[in-house]
Amino acid sequence: MNKIGLYTKKVIEHFKNPHNMGRMKNPDGIGKVGNIICGDVMWLYIKVGKDKKGREIIKNIKFETFGCVAALATSSVITDLAKGKTIEEALKINRNDVVKSLGGLPPIKLHCSVLAADALTEAIYDYLSKNKREIPKELRETRQRIEKEKKEIEERYKEWIKIEEEMHKK
Amino acid sequence: MEKRIYLDYAATTPVDPKVKKAMLPYLSQKFGNTMSLHSFGQEARETLEESRKTVADLIKAKAKEIIFTSSATESNNLALKGIALANREKSRHIIISPIEHPCIMESAKFLETQGFEITRLKVDKYGLVDPGDVKKAINPIRKSSISNGARKNTILVSIMHANNEIGTIEPIEEIGKIIKESNIQHPESRIYFHTDAAQSFGKIPIDVNKMNIDLLSASSHKLYGPKGAACLFIREGVKITPILHGGGHEGGLRSSTVNVPAIVGFAEAARICEREMRREAEKLTKLRDKLIKGVLEKIDGSHLNGHPKKRLPNNANFWFEFVEGESMVIQLDLLGVASSTGSACSSAKLEPSHVLLAIGLKPQEAHGSLRLTLGRWTKESEIRYLLKVLPEVIKKLRKISPFKKHE
Numbered sequence: 001m002n003k004i005g006l007y008t009k010k011v012i013e014h015f016k017n018p019h020n021m022g023r024m025k026n027p028d029g030i031g032k033v034g035n036i037i038c039g040d041v042m043w044l045y046i047k048v049g050k051d052k053k054g055r056e057i058i059k060n061i062k063f064e065t066f067g068c069v070a071a072l073a074t075s076s077v078i079t080d081l082a083k084g085k086t087i088e089e090a091l092k093i094n095r096n097d098v099v100k101s102l103g104g105l106p107p108i109k110l111h112c113s114v115l116a117a118d119a120l121t122e123a124i125y126d127y128l129s130k131n132k133r134e135i136p137k138e139l140r141e142t143r144q145r146i147e148k149e150k151k152e153i154e155e156r157y158k159e160w161i162k163i164e165e166e167m168h169k170k
Numbered sequence: 171m172e173k174r175i176y177l178d179y180a181a182t183t184p185v186d187p188k189v190k191k192a193m194l195p196y197l198s199q200k201f202g203n204t205m206s207l208h209s210f211g212q213e214a215r216e217t218l219e220e221s222r223k224t225v226a227d228l229i230k231a232k233a234k235e236i237i238f239t240s241s242a243t244e245s246n247n248l249a250l251k252g253i254a255l256a257n258r259e260k261s262r263h264i265i266i267s268p269i270e271h272p273c274i275m276e277s278a279k280f281l282e283t284q285g286f287e288i289t290r291l292k293v294d295k296y297g298l299v300d301p302g303d304v305k306k307a308i309n310p311i312r313k314s315s316i317s318n319g320a321r322k323n324t325i326l327v328s329i330m331h332a333n334n335e336i337g338t339i340e341p342i343e344e345i346g347k348i349i350k351e352s353n354i355q356h357p358e359s360r361i362y363f364h365t366d367a368a369q370s371f372g373k374i375p376i377d378v379n380k381m382n383i384d385l386l387s388a389s390s391h392k393l394y395g396p397k398g399a400a401c402l403f404i405r406e407g408v409k410i411t412p413i414l415h416g417g418g419h420e421g422g423l424r425s426s427t428v429n430v431p432a433i434v435g436f437a438e439a440a441r442i443c444e445r446e447m448r449r450e451a452e453k454l455t456k457l458r459d460k461l462i463k464g465v466l467e468k469i470d471g472s473h474l475n476g477h478p479k480k481r482l483p484n485n486a487n488f489w490f491e492f493v494e495g496e497s498m499v500i501q502l503d504l505l506g507v508a509s510s511t512g513s514a515c516s517s518a519k520l521e522p523s524h525v526l527l528a529i530g531l532k533p534q535e536a537h538g539s540l541r542l543t544l545g546r547w548t549k550e551s552e553i554r555y556l557l558k559v560l561p562e563v564i565k566k567l568r569k570i571s572p573f574k575k576h577e
């Protein structure tokens with residue numbers, strides 16, 4: 001069987017056994033994004049370290065996602081793609097890379113891959129801005145779009161986000 | 171996959187072996203066209219009329235009040251558009267519920283673009299229409315603002331018998347009574363009552379006379395008959411305009427070569443339902459209640475959708491906090507269980523189910539919905555298996571969700 005429902009075997013593998021799943025304690029950056037189209041939510045955590053050459057890399061990465069099969073699989077695969085990459089390289093990962101590594105997604109599910117790419121962007125941005133680094137121009141532009149969409153999703157999911165933040169405080 | 175458990179009988183059902191047996195001769199031996207003059211045609215015609223009688227019997231209608239179509243969607247389109255077009259010069263107001271099947275919702279929307287006025291009633295948190303609302307909404311004598319002088323009276327009320335998603339059974343008899351009373355008071359402006367019985371036909375008793383139903387749609391593949399056969403009951407004397415024009419089949423109301431094998435199957439399926447309905451409903455109600463009780467007890471943050479009692483014997487529908495429906499359905503599928511969801515992610519339009527929103531669920535709550543529908547071959551052991559795996563599936567998905575509670 002090459003496909004299960006609409007999905008490739010690769011997608012189902014990630015869905016069944018997601019990589020790097022769960023919450024991270026004291027992350028260096030968090031990306032929280034919501035899917036404007038269908039209303040799903042993804043949180044991505046990164047820990048930044050240095051490689052031998054002294055470049056900053058994504059040393060560890062984890063995700064938590066509320067969403068469809070494609071959302072879970074894209075979350076899982078983007079953590080694979082980003083792990084060990086330098087910040088610069090990680091910023092270049094886009095939705096096409098995500099879709100390609102999954103062996104494709106059904107057209108109606110392509111928007112789920114945007115969610116994963118956005119979460120990574122957000123997590124890196126969070127790290128850079130917390131550490132008062134310069135933000136590359138492209139990253140700034142992507143962020144503007146994400147910010148706008150985030151407002152809309154928060155509107156939709158206000159209560160849940162509230163519950164979650166309260167739980168965090170405890 | 172060793173285990174395969176089908177809990178999606180509301181989507182479609184397998185053909186009953188007895189139905190299949192009844193159909194077989196009509197594929198290659200008795201294959202005639204009902205319009206042909208020769209003996210092959212004669213044979214097909216006779217079978218068609220017998221089938222019509224059988225299907226009519228199940229809802230206490232007359233044979234000549236049944237026309238065969240290809241699907242419930244077609245029947246519903248024909249009912250709405252057929253009544254609307256036949257009466258457009260005098261009445262243009264139509265009332266529907268907000269939880270109708272998409273084929274009714276969309277037909278109504280289409281009629282809106284053709285100058286008809288649609289009232290969409292409210293439902294309560296169980297999905298029940300209040301007959302009092304129907305009474306308030308019908309307008310037998312309202313003057314129209316349509317410039318050509320036609321009046322904007324109510325011409326049609328279309329309320330489904332039982333909902334396909336949440337299984338709620340509507341107070342059809344009460345609504346029928348209200349419409350009948352209006353028709354007695356205002357005989358010059360007749361209101362027709364249509365019900366989409368795709369989910370209830372063959373599962374719970376229907377009497378079109380007692381319920382004062384003028385038009386009723388039903389479909390074969392929901393009751394262990396083949397796909398491609400359905401019917402519309404049209405009360406004697408009720409005029410509709412056909413949508414399919416052509417050779418004049420089905421009394422000129424639905425041209426198309428008649429699908430005799432499928433209709434024979436439909437009739438056989440109806441016959442079995444007539445005989446088995448009571449026993450089957452009893453058995454399924456028991457299993458359904460066991461399932462509902464088990465799920466609500468075993469899974470934290472689980473909620474029943476639809477009415478606890480006024481619901482189809484075979485329908486259970488829940489929503490679970492912090493999980494998404496498509497993921498649940500695929501996870502269950504990997505474990506061998508077939509189910510369905512009203513989550514936005516699983517719909518072609520990426521919007522949550524209109525039914526779940528209409529009963530007051532928020533989009534994120536509809537996101538976590540799961541429908542399990544039982545049928546003729548559902549075993550108690552299958553429900554037990556489901557009750558074993560579903561809590562695990564939900565636990566796993568909650569673990570991945572950012573909204574989970576801290577354990």
Ligand code: FES
Nearest residue numbers: 038040068112515
């Ligand atoms: S995230 Fe909702 S469709 Fe994939």
